[in-house]
Amino acid sequence: MNEPEEPEESPGKPVSRGAEAALTRVEWLGLAAMRKDRDPKAYRPKPLDDRLRRERTRNEARLLREARSLGVRTPVVYDIDLPHHRLVLEELPGPTLKALLEAEAAGLGELAGPVGAFGEALGRLHAGGMSHGDLTSSNVLYPSGAEGAPAFVDLSMGARPASLEERGIDLHLVEEDLASLHPKGHALFLRFLEGYSTGNPEGSAEVRKRAKEIKGRIRYA
Ligand SMILES: Nc1ncnc2c1ncn2[C@@H]1O[C@H](COP(=O)(O)OP(=O)(O)O)[C@@H](O)[C@H]1O
Ligand SMILES: [Mg+2]
Structure with a gap:
């Protein structure tokens, strides 16, 4: 080997x-x-x-x-x-989500599709019992271009089976990352969540609830 x-x-x-x-x-x-x-x-x-x-x-x-x-x-x-x-x-070709978010002139219109597809992919991962563990926008790539399906890299801190907390942390990190990289970060996060619910229809509500709790814990810690 x-x-x-x-x-x-x-x-x-x-x-x-x-x-x-x-x-x-x-x-x-x-x-x-x-x-x-x-x-x-x-x-x-x-x-x-x-x-x-x-x-x-x-x-x-x-x-x-x-x-x-x-x-x-x-x-x-x-x-x-x-x-x-x-x-x-x-080697996957294509831009990272970070590059898409930082591209000049990238507005909600251009980003809604890629961000929604990202949400759906993470939903599928979570529905399959896996967490990513280091979900920053550099670890999301678009090998078929921004309108194609996203790919994940850097799963070394991921888990399967993943706890609810681990899945909640993934969601929380996405919210933080979108907010820090784009002025319309909150609207993008809502679009992301729509995709997420499609990918993880059964588990979406409890993971979103946990992500909110994590946010509160951090804010008031
Ligand atoms: N297979 C790959 N194809 C293309 N780019 C990659 C690939 N793996 C990683 N990268 C790029 O390199 C960066 C660093 O790799 P990553 O696995 O995240 O290492 P680290 O654990 O140091 O963050 C990633 O964020 C991604 O942008
Ligand atoms: Mg990385």
Whole structure:
């Protein structure tokens, strides 16, 4: 699984270096791919750090696959290399939700469709018992363009089965993120919720209620 098929050590610089990982564009058996290397954390004892990084890598690979089986687009996992805390993923083209929100002239008209589709996809994930765990607009991509179905990346903090609290936190983060990135964030969140109820018709009410409680708790903490 590891050595022989390892992608060429890319001379490329990481295209993204988040809090947790470095993403590098590589070729995988001729396909455009992203290598995700989970960084070590020096403040954790090494054995604990190794274990956490392995668990998150394994968790992410599992959830990426399971999300697809729920009908939610995610990158295909080409390889898992646990000793190196590394995944090789299909590279998804297309803008992030963040890029759409920040685009100049992006008003409610242009954004309602993509945001509603995002809500529906998250609803489907939740209805299937999964939470995302780090739902910022950089982790939502539109591989078929803004009018197509969205895809989720970065599921390493997700859970399945997810608790009501975990699903509520997902919804709360979306509200915060939309509000911080767009002047019409609240209207967009309402559009998002419409999509969400379509994707999660049974569970929508209780998750929305929990998200409101979380918001209140944070506000009055
Ligand atoms: N498979 C992919 N295809 C295209 N872009 C990706 C892919 N995976 C991640 N990205 C981009 O790189 C960013 C960082 O990757 P992510 O998995 O979120 O790492 P981190 O855990 O460091 O946040 C994402 O927010 C996304 O915009
Ligand atoms: Mg991320």
